[in-house]
Amino acid sequence: MKEAAMKGSVRFENVTKTFGDVVALKPLSLDIAPGTLVTLLGPSGCGKTTTLRLIAGLESASTGRILIGGEDVTHLSATYRRVSMVFQSYALFPHMTVLENVGYGLSVKGLPRAEIRDRAEAGLETVGLKGFGARLPSELSGGQQQRVAVARAIVLEPEVLLLDEPLSNLDAKLRRHVREEIRQIQQRLGLTAVYVTHDQEEAMAVSDRIIVMRNAEIAQEGSPHDLYDRPANGFIADFIGDANLIEVSVLNSADSTDIALGNRRLTLPLRGASQGPARLVLRPHHLRLAAEPAPDRIPAEVTSAAWLGNSVQYLLSSEMGTLFAITDPRAQAFRRGDTVHLTFDPADLRLVPA
Numbered sequence: 001m002k003e004a005a006m007k008g009s010v011r012f013e014n015v016t017k018t019f020g021d022v023v024a025l026k027p028l029s030l031d032i033a034p035g036t037l038v039t040l041l042g043p044s045g046c047g048k049t050t051t052l053r054l055i056a057g058l059e060s061a062s063t064g065r066i067l068i069g070g071e072d073v074t075h076l077s078a079t080y081r082r083v084s085m086v087f088q089s090y091a092l093f094p095h096m097t098v099l100e101n102v103g104y105g106l107s108v109k110g111l112p113r114a115e116i117r118d119r120a121e122a123g124l125e126t127v128g129l130k131g132f133g134a135r136l137p138s139e140l141s142g143g144q145q146q147r148v149a150v151a152r153a154i155v156l157e158p159e160v161l162l163l164d165e166p167l168s169n170l171d172a173k174l175r176r177h178v179r180e181e182i183r184q185i186q187q188r189l190g191l192t193a194v195y196v197t198h199d200q201e202e203a204m205a206v207s208d209r210i211i212v213m214r215n216a217e218i219a220q221e222g223s224p225h226d227l228y229d230r231p232a233n234g235f236i237a238d239f240i241g242d243a244n245l246i247e248v249s250v251l252n253s254a255d256s257t258d259i260a261l262g263n264r265r266l267t268l269p270l271r272g273a274s275q276g277p278a279r280l281v282l283r284p285h286h287l288r289l290a291a292e293p294a295p296d297r298i299p300a301e302v303t304s305a306a307w308l309g310n311s312v313q314y315l316l317s318s319e320m321g322t323l324f325a326i327t328d329p330r331a332q333a334f335r336r337g338d339t340v341h342l343t344f345d346p347a348d349l350r351l352v353p354a
């Protein structure tokens with residue numbers, strides 16, 4: 001690939017990281033395409049932050065190679081890598097004005113004062129904070145402070161922008177707003193961004209691709225749609241969107257797949273499933289609840305019903321175990337103790353390994 005085409009790309013080749021006896025990363029290989037926003041998503045302790053810090057050069061790899069923009073940076077210190085990091089805590093200097101904060105990295109580089117001011121002002125404009133330069137960070141809201149931190153990172157014109165749980169300190173409403181702003185800025189500037197979060201909804205909302213990590217390795221990687229539609233295993237099915245995971249047995253599969261679900265037989269329009277035990281992925285909103293029984297409907301008892309305005313959430317006790325269902329509030333409502341009869345479309349079901 002030509003160098004210009006690789007600018008902003010990130011590549012890990014069998015990178016490992018250990019801290020004493022702790023294996024923070026098992027051999028990890030990944031490729032991040034220029035201009036994309038890729039999220040590292042996973043439960044606490046799975047190795048997300050370590051991966052981000054390895055890209056930044058704040059940790060050094062135990063083994064393997066790291067390339068940024070096609071250049072081997074494995075042994076290059078953080079100062080010489082063209083990356084900027086946005087932290088969860090904003091890490092703004094409280095005694096400096098907003099403009100001084102944004103220009104700080106440029107002044108460390110020794111750029112002329114007029115250029116620092118112009119670039120810092122342009123950075124503030126990019127994040128929608130034109131005119132806020134003379135304030136102190138304490139005179140801004142949490143969301144505005146995080147936008148200042150983003151401005152401070154992007155004025156350095158990094159090849160890769162790294163964001164470590166940038167929204168954790170914001171309340172839920174503001175989080176949604178700021179994540180959209182970060183996504184828009186990243187797309188407008190064509191930046192490569194690597195974004196760490198443990199919030200699957202946030203990851204799905206902002207990412208071109210998601211790398212789901214678990215136990216110091218990649219569990220699955222793909223676009224938000226790929227992960228939701230084709231989960232590789234039960235962990236991904238449950239982590240990316242909610243799922244009921246039901247034990248079944250695959251009887252045979254060719255152009256379609258026959259499964260045994262307790263005493264019932266179902267044919268799914270799926271190819272290539274291997275015979276034997278498996279788990280069925282049944283999304284809560286794919287379950288439909290009816291009052292009337294029918295031969296193909298599965299009876300269940302409502303054990304809890306919660307009306308949430310834009311949805312109704314049910315817990316149901318059935319021969320398939322406890323099921324979680326989400327229905328439209330305009331659909332027929334049921335109460336705890338009611339018997340309901342469940343249906344679903346086999347085309348909506350997926351199979352994952354047992």
Ligand SMILES: Nc1ncnc2c1ncn2[C@@H]1O[C@H](COP(=O)(O)OP(=O)(O)OP(=O)(O)O)[C@@H](O)[C@H]1O
Pocket residue numbers: 019022023024042043044045046047048049050051198
């Ligand atoms: N400096 C360190 N010294 C020792 N162990 C460390 C160090 N940094 C990370 N670890 C360990 O490496 C593993 C991965 O940590 P990491 O911070 O990358 O996880 P994470 O996925 O970012 O978790 P979280 O969401 O909680 O921040 C954990 O077991 C952690 O305890």
